[in-house]
Amino acid sequence: MQKYISEQNLHTLIDTLITTGTRVVAPRINAGTPLYEPLTSAGEMITDQLPKRSAKEAFFPVCEDIMTYEKEGQKVSVTDIDPNRFPETVLVGVRPCDAVAIPVLDAVFSWDYKDEFFLERRKKTTIIGMACTTADDACFCTAVGLSPTETRGSDLFLTPLEGGGYACETFSEKGEALVSNHQNLFSEPTNDKAKALAQPSAEKIDLKKVKSWLDDHFEDPLWDGVAVRCVGCGACAFVCPACHCFDIVDEGTEKSGKRRKNWDACGFWKFTHHASGHNPRDLQPKRYRNRIMHKFKYYDDKFGQTLCTGCGRCVRICPVGIDIAAIVEEINNK
Ligand code: SF4
Ligand code: SF4
Known part of the structure; x- marks a missing residue:
């Protein structure tokens, strides 16, 4: 499904999701550092800087409790942490080099042992990728066969347009559901050209x-x-x-x-x-x-x-x- 969303409507979408109880994670500045973190409002989101750490933290936090124990006299009680408690999440503004890594991680977290902490978060998360318009000397996605418009890993992909707003394309049922549930914010695709995209210079x-x-x-x-x-x-x-x-x-x-x-x-x-x-x-x-x-x-x-x-x-x-x-x-x- 192809659609258009204006910058203002993207902000409305994010604010609506937040006020209706969805966790929205996007690049934002924390103490001067760009990081993927939960937003409290759409105005916090930035789109012009690559977060210092990747988006994998939305599924695989730096540190998480998986069990607690208590001992009283001779009685020991062990309590599993219930992965079902994880909230519905929308990850917005995910760089293609981050989004494409998520299905790569699926392979290892759902291989012989099913990691329910990773997989439950994965099930409850919709990923909105965004094409890159800037690259620095360290970027080399094109050298490893990817690109600033790689859509793998994204449920919905946004491409910034010259005249403002974004061309949207859905790549999964989750992406389609997100658009269908907020139809009033999306309109038919325009003929506007994509903004100049990033061009990493590394050799293939x-x-x-x-x-x-x-x-x-x-x-x-x-x-x-x-x-x-x-x-x-x-x-x-x-x-x-x-x-x-x-x-x-x-x-x-x-x-x-x-x-x-x-x-x-x-x-x-x-x-x-x-x-x-x-x-x-x-x-x-x-x-x-x-x-x-x-x-x-x-x-x-x-x-x-x-x-x-x-x-x-x-x-x-x-x-x-x-x-x-x-x-x-x-x-x-x-
Ligand atoms: S390669 Fe660099 S960043 Fe990695 S462990 Fe060695 S010193 Fe640290
Ligand atoms: S360049 Fe490759 S190895 Fe280095 S952080 Fe990015 S994905 Fe990992």
Whole structure:
């Protein structure tokens, strides 16, 4: 279904959703930083800056309780956190490099173990993607076969128009329902042209060629070279729309506490630290190798997809300037 929505009507849609009890998450500024966060009104939404962290937090929070326990005398009670409590959510203004990562995450969260926390939020969330009109030097979605108008992952996709407002296209029943339930805010499509879209300048990477090199080069001098500066801070994984590792920890006392699911990162030394003291990834280059292998080989081996959407966040945030696009390009040029 193709429609048009004006800027003002998009704001009315967001405010209507909020006042009727839907959680609306969109890019907004929090203490000077753009982040995807719940809005209290449409006026808070920004559309001109890429949020520092990705939209995955709407489904997979940094930290969440999954169980609580209490002990009174000899009696121990354990209470599961009910995932059904999650509210209906609409994610608005999601960048294509974020939206496309969400179905990539579906594969791992609904594989042998069904992660009901992720899947329940996923079921209750409608994603409104938005085409990018700006790109910086770190963006490389086009190098990994995507684009600033990629619609995969979006239920409804908005393209900003030269004359104002947005061309809308629906891609799922959820997207169609959202339009049908607010028909008065949408009108028939116009002939107006799309605003000039972002044009990332990175060279195209042949992902099959990269994977084929990785298949044969678990051991290679390249790994020492690219990761010698890595300080193992994990920032690259935390900002990434596709990284999804987590750890389960118990926090509390003998009498009461919580079991929590916290983000983790393969860049951390403790990530593979065994109880015996042995660590199979004892050096940082081995940990960084895993990051590249997971994104461009292992995930593809298992799920037939690459685990990088070229959002460039890890490039922007790395405190020592490690550039994953340049490393993959180097492999591509071998
Ligand atoms: S690996 Fe880096 S560029 Fe690729 S999706 Fe993750 S944060 Fe973005
Ligand atoms: S952000 Fe940079 S320094 Fe930190 S773990 Fe990632 S690659 Fe290493």
